[in-house]
Amino acid sequence: MINLANSWDMQQIKCSPKKGKKGHVAVGNTVRFSRNGINICGQVESYRENTVIVSISDEDAAKLHLESPLTLVNHKNYEVIPSDNLRPASGGELRG
Template sequence: MANIAQSGDVIIFERGGLTVKGMVFKIRNNSALVKINHSMAASLGLETPMTVVNHKNYRVDEV
């Protein structure tokens, strides 16, 4: 299994056919709460720049 992110980590995930980068601000048992930039949120049709990503659906950015 991939590494589980920690608060403050940057993760990369796919959403709506786009590759999205965001910062984890809270970890739950099965998912991470992530803040993305406002323009990406608008591109994805989200009302806020926050989203939830299952641990199976992202990778931690090593940069």
């Protein structure tokens, strides 16, 4: 897998309120977003100024017709899922 790390990755970043985000997002957090009417959960791999790079399941990538399980999500288009809200799904996969 491609390493997309940068200097922001190890910091916890507070999202700007003007973008409609509340709380914190950091590399490793689980986020939920909707694309093409499909609700998706994934793990933040990298933080950028306007977006996060999120790793999603191969199954979700196929549903979205993506060649890679990595996708960009704008800060105003995701919700951070607290780790205490995650529960194992069948197969050991975590779902929010």
